[in-house]
Amino acid sequence: MKSINFFRVLFVLFYISAVSLYSQPAQTYELKSAVDSKGYKYEYVTNDPLKVRIYTLNNGLKIYLKQNFDEPRIQTYVAIKAGSTYDPKETTGLAHYLEHMMFKGSHKIGTTDWEKESKYIKELSDLFEKHRNTNDAAEKASIYKLIDSVSQVAAGYAVPSEYDKLISGLGAKGTNAYTSSERTVYINDIPANELERWLMIESERFSSLVLRLFHTELETVYEEFNMYQDRDGTRAYNKLSASLFPTHPYGTQTVIGDPEHLKNPSMVNIHNYWNTYYVPNNMAVCLAGDLNFEETVALIDQYFGKSKRGDVPKIEHPKEEPIEHAIRHDVFGPNSEFVTLAFRTGGINSPDKYVLNMIGQLLYNRQAGLIDINLIQKQQVLNAYASASQYNDYGILYFYGEPREGQALESVADLMLGELNNIKNGDFDEDLLEAIVNRLKLNRIRSEESNGIAHTFVSVFTSNDDWVEYCKYIDAMSRITKEDVTRYASENFGENYVAVFKRIGKDENVVKVDKPQITAINMNRDSKSEFFTELMKFETPRLSPVFISYKDSIKTIELSNGIKLNHIKNHTNELFSLYYILDLGSEHDLKFPLAVDYLPYIGTDKYTPEDLSKEFFRLGISMGVSSGKDQLYIYISGLESSFEPGLALLEHILANAKPDQTIYNNYVEDILKSRSDAKLEQGNILWGGLMNFGIYGKNNPFTRIISENDLRSINPEELTNIIKGLSSYKHYGYYYGKDLSNAKNLVEKYHKIPKILKDYPKQVQFAEQDFNKSEVYFVHFDMVQTNILMVSKDRKFDKTTMAESRLFNEYFGSGLSSVVFQELRESRALGYSAFASYTQPAEPHKPHLVYAYLGTQPDKLSTATDAFLGLLNEMPKAEKQFELSKTGMMKKIESERITKSSIFWNYRSNKKLGFEHDTRKDVYDRINGISISDLDKFFNSRIKGKKFTYLLIGNRDKIDFDLLKQFGEVKELTLEEIFNY
Secondary structure, three states: OOOOOHHHHHHHHHHHHHHHHHOOOOOOOOEEEEEOOOOOEEEEEOOOOOOOEEEEOOOOOEEEEEEOOOOOEEEEEEEEOOOHHHOOHHHOOHHHHHHHHOOOOOOOOOEOOHHHHHHHHHHHHHHHHHHHOOOOHHHHHHHHHHHHHHHHHHHOOEOOOHHHHHHHHOOOEEEEEEEOOOOEEEEEEEEHHHHHHHHHHHHHHOOOOOOOOHHHHHHHHHHHHHHHHOOHHHHHHHHHHHHHOOOOHHHHOOOOOOHHHHOOOOHHHHHHHHHHHOOHHHEEEEEEEOOOHHHHHHHHHHHHOOOOOOOOOOOOOOOOOOOOOOEEEEEEEOOOOEEEEEEEEEOOOOOOHHHHHHHHHHHOOOOOOHHHHHHHHOOOOOEEEEEEEEOOOEEEEEEEEEOOOOOOHHHHHHHHHHHHHHHHOOOOOOHHHHHHHHHHHHHHHHHOOOHHHHHHHHHHHHOOOOHHHHHHHHHHHHOOOHHHHHHHHHHHOOOOEEEEEEEEOOOOOOOOOOOOOOOOOOOOOOOOOHHHHHHHHOOOOOOOOOOOOHHHHOEEEEOOOOOEEEEEEOOOOOEEEEEEEEOOOOOOOOHHHHHHHHHHHOOEOOOOHHHHHHHHHHHOEEEEEEEOOOOEEEEEEEEHHHHHHHHHHHHHHHHHEOOOHHHHHHHHHHHHHHHHHHOOOHHHHHHHHHHHHHHHOOOOOOOOOOOHHHHHHOOHHHHHHHHHHHHHEOOEEEEEEOOHHHHHHHHHHHOOOOOOOEOOOOOOOOOOOOOOOOEEEEEEOOOOOEEEEEEEEEEEOOHHHHHHHHHHHHHHHOOOOOHHHHHHHHHOOOOOOEEEEEOOOOOOOOEEEEEEEEEEOHHHHHHHHHHHHHHHHOOOOOHHHHHHHHHHHHHHHHHOOOOOOHHHHHHHHHHHOOOOOOOHHHHHHHHOOOOHHHHHHHHHHHOOOOOOEEEEEEOHHHOOHHHHOOOOEEEEOOHHHHHOO
């Protein structure tokens, strides 16, 4: 047979079929105005595929609205155009602390008697000013005792977490907030039928600032500060910013704030900040979801329209001098080594932002960028990436890299800068620019499917940008030429960068904010405000839940080659996904995940690894592999029009993977380096090695690995034979796309398999420990905080208690209004993060587990553990809070719609547990009949009195081991014991 360039033929076929998408002429985007049926004026952009409407109320409040009827929910963001760079220099961290305080209520929310409470809060404000203005340590301590005493009286009128209870009762999800340098954003995901009550709550919340329960929340912020001290990445980034922006608040002020400022807060300054920036003409309400434009804006006007606009000062930050030479710093810490470097660039309104973003994409796009190909795929570094980002005043071109074993950080930095030099010299394919633009179009299609697009509105508003810029972004990017890129890079990127080398070692400059002595406040669990009572009278019509009929939603056909292909039709856009799924993984044979993870680094008998990555990128296709303990996927996704060339290329790789000893040797070295680095990360130690040791003992899924000697002795041809033989095992397909007939024909055409498929190797099973006695396992790590995880085991999966276990988690263990969060954080300020969970196993033969977690200070460990154990042995029973949790949980199910591709994965999860139906119906039908007495019975039979294994990570020099002995036999484990290497 005559040899032809099959690869290029496929690309030409794709190009012809995709021309309708990629060759459309540039659109004209103009900002227009119109008046809706209720008389409200709005703006829109011509040719905007999202059909976004932008309203501005008479008081200046911006409103961004986008419709999406996939499910009856609305993603909400309330954005304030002010963040940490707006903090007064003498009280940094203020914007972030204010964000915390916005969850404490208002004059009406969170209080039983505002008139009386307000007098004590005023007294507390005066005391904090006295505390702040004295430098005498004894006097400070004396004042703080008085603050603690007055706080107890004020707390008697407070209804802790009432805002969180109200929001949870609506059926809200994802309740949170964040502060960045230039914005503060408040987040909820609500049922569409609860829009008006959400507006009632939020308009009241933003109508007044009450610094309620101030000193307990202050200690929570201390815990958050200390938590960041244990993150080498945060400290390295702060050092990088300080040198990039030596006079601008981007570098002189962090979001969390200066420790001395945190210890000396000013309630007066917080009020001044709120009065200045939390005004409607500096705010935006950003919504996407199941909404009616006219009705929504009228409701927002009804509830927010009465707020008075303010005089928002224009902030002029210092202008930075050019960086004339490279600036290098070392940062030390216990985590694995890395290097970051960055160039200062123009801000969001800079005309250069498009070429800068193109440079960022050329460097790194997760598939075919210069760093992707030349450094990661060619195994020159362990990991690396780059990105361009813009803030209001400046931007950065940012690089991050991790070294291979024995590689100097300076070498990693030089390699990354070398790729930037390649851009300066034009050493990249010009057609990569077009491929990047096409990938941006694909990514935009994907992002615009969900209500999360509302966050883009936040970015546009807080950046003083406009929606026209968003709409025309891709067209503007398409006009960037290779000459533009090389010229800009050559003119602007030289030795004018900052590099931070994060090395392993002890940082003598780590600061800890010590806790003041405070008295736990009474939680007043069943108290409520008048606002709460009135809101409950305002009833909204309930939605009817919609449960999936898997039989109707998933079509399964048998192909001529014998495998089954499951299909869900994509009714939304021109994208597809195709998965080959094998129900085997590391618990069947450790070499299977080793082989599929080797696949992205190697080529075939015709194509180099670089060729394959670039062609998939040009085709608009992502190819990936995923392997777990009992499942393995190989998939492609992208444009439906490129399905055939993408599938043909995937099948060619699977049939013709070519072993390469040098690549394999480097692959092994990187595995070993990654293992070594894993032992330097707190999260891997606690949630990986230590947790598995606590649940299973020494021999567990985490420690079941291929040894170094065995890794080195494997012939890479054995791995490529595994790849080539994957299709010989029992497997099935899943196609999400528009054209099942075409997919069927193409899979039958390209997916060649033997007539008889092999069974899977026998699976290794791990049994959980008995937990018949309490034990304590401790691992030393040089850190400020101590993290404690308590774990125990209950009986095997019990389908009759699915509703009780989910309701228990809602009421007791997770979320801002849960018992655990209220007691440990709100009342006692014992930690920034605290939660408990009764888990549902993934397989019917596995047991339920009970988890409880808290990150705290070593000197709080005794109090924190006693408090947690008290909750785990006697569940507080608050009837009103329980009913809110139950109602909220039902409303979440009523407004939840599992749609599109998610239907298949939901089906697989349920089928793995032995169900052929949507189990949410079982939960929903049961939950309304559960009383708090029923939940207490569940708690007493499933959780109370459990013997726990206590898993701790912290600094041994700060741990009271005599205290730990009270909980059980203490054993300090080495990293080698819990990682098995």
